[in-house]
Amino acid sequence: MKGIELRSDTFTLPTDEMIDAIVQAHRQGRLGDDVAGEDEVVNELQDKAARILGKEAALLVTSGTQGNVISLLTQARPGEEVVVERMSHTFLFEGGAMSSLGGLFPKPVEGVRGYITPETLESVISPDNPHYARTAMVVIENTHNYAGGVIVRPEQMDALARVAHDHDMKIHCDGARLFNAAVALDITASRLVREIDSVQICLSKGLSAPVGSLVAGTEEFIHDAHRVRKRLGGGMRQAGIIAAPGIIALEKMVDRLREDHQNAQTFYRELSGLDGLIIERPETNILFIRLDNFKIDAAGLAAELKKRGVLVYGEYGERVRFVFNRMVSAEDTMYAAGAVREILEKAGKNS
Numbered sequence: 001m002k003g004i005e006l007r008s009d010t011f012t013l014p015t016d017e018m019i020d021a022i023v024q025a026h027r028q029g030r031l032g033d034d035v036a037g038e039d040e041v042v043n044e045l046q047d048k049a050a051r052i053l054g055k056e057a058a059l060l061v062t063s064g065t066q067g068n069v070i071s072l073l074t075q076a077r078p079g080e081e082v083v084v085e086r087m088s089h090t091f092l093f094e095g096g097a098m099s100s101l102g103g104l105f106p107k108p109v110e111g112v113r114g115y116i117t118p119e120t121l122e123s124v125i126s127p128d129n130p131h132y133a134r135t136a137m138v139v140i141e142n143t144h145n146y147a148g149g150v151i152v153r154p155e156q157m158d159a160l161a162r163v164a165h166d167h168d169m170k171i172h173c174d175g176a177r178l179f180n181a182a183v184a185l186d187i188t189a190s191r192l193v194r195e196i197d198s199v200q201i202c203l204s205k206g207l208s209a210p211v212g213s214l215v216a217g218t219e220e221f222i223h224d225a226h227r228v229r230k231r232l233g234g235g236m237r238q239a240g241i242i243a244a245p246g247i248i249a250l251e252k253m254v255d256r257l258r259e260d261h262q263n264a265q266t267f268y269r270e271l272s273g274l275d276g277l278i279i280e281r282p283e284t285n286i287l288f289i290r291l292d293n294f295k296i297d298a299a300g301l302a303a304e305l306k307k308r309g310v311l312v313y314g315e316y317g318e319r320v321r322f323v324f325n326r327m328v329s330a331e332d333t334m335y336a337a338g339a340v341r342e343i344l345e346k347a348g349k350n351s
């Protein structure tokens with residue numbers, strides 16, 4: 001037994017239908033050289049993604065990180081700055097890509113539960129003065145991972161875009177989990193990114209495809225993004241073997257994200273009454289607990305959970321993250337909640 005996988009939704013395995021789709025794409029002669037634009041399956045996926053996101057065009061990329069980096073390098077020039085939320089993926093977890101690969105200068109700001117308010121953005125845009133780097137872009141993460149799968153509402157997206165556009169800036173959405181936000185709000189993903197210039201979505205998280213992300217925007221943006229993707233070594237040949245599961249991901253796996261959200265709610269309900277536990281009601285599939293009041297830290301809880309067959313990352317200090325996903329059933333959820341309760345009760349509270 002591998003265990004109940006709550007480390008990340010990136011651990012989701014492809015479905016049988018996804019694997020069949022790869023074989024079918026090959027049998028039907030639909031694979032081709034995508035660098036030459038001749039893989040029919042990739043073209044179908046890109047058209048589908050563009051339609052779903054309400055954008056003119058889309059491009060398949062290898063990963064969420066690559067999609068974010070391509071979007072930034074395509075729309076900002078070396079020496080320009082990009083406003084990012086202090087705990088965002090683009091700032092913290094992409095190996096410094098925007099500066100090392102693109103000469104871009106990240107300007108981190110404090111968000112409100114992950115959201116950069118329009119007022120904050122307004123206050124950090126550099127004056128048009130040669131002493132300063134030009135503020136070229138802002139990145140908004142939706143849902144925001146580190147804040148706990150928090151949703152940025154469409155009106156919040158629009159408001160931030162308005163400030164960016166008023167200052168001749170571009171706005172990029174890191175939508176690694178954009179569909180979680182859309183499903184939770186019961187709105188389309190395209191509504192969320194209506195005023196956004198470029199968006200990146202991941203196929204390989206809750207949507208369960210094995211590999212791949214897409215970036216979407218105007219025809220012109222995608223035309224230029226092609227060159228940056230090539231420069232980064234992201235031009236793939238018979239990429240239809242990635243696109244085929246990606247099509248199933250977009251067609252069949254979006255709605256079922258609701259199950260992950262329900263499991264996160266169940267987990268919250270099971271543990272919210274536990275004396276001393278700091279826990280926030282989840283909005284989507286990610287939930288953090290804080291252990292400040294207990295005689296055990298995150299690494300200790302992760303180690304104890306592992307002994308009981310429950311896998312979580314333990315390197316968040318006093319915080320432990322639980323990410324609900326297709327590999328975790330309602331029954332698993334109850335079991336995991338029971339295990340957390342048992343361990344914390346046994347560890348006891350700080351006096």
Ligand SMILES: Cc1ncc(COP(=O)(O)O)c(C=O)c1O
Pocket residue numbers: 010062063064065066089090141143144145174176177202204213
């Ligand atoms: C919010 C967010 N953005 C981007 C990424 C990067 O995706 P990838 O791991 O495919 O590079 C992740 C990955 O977990 C993420 O959580």
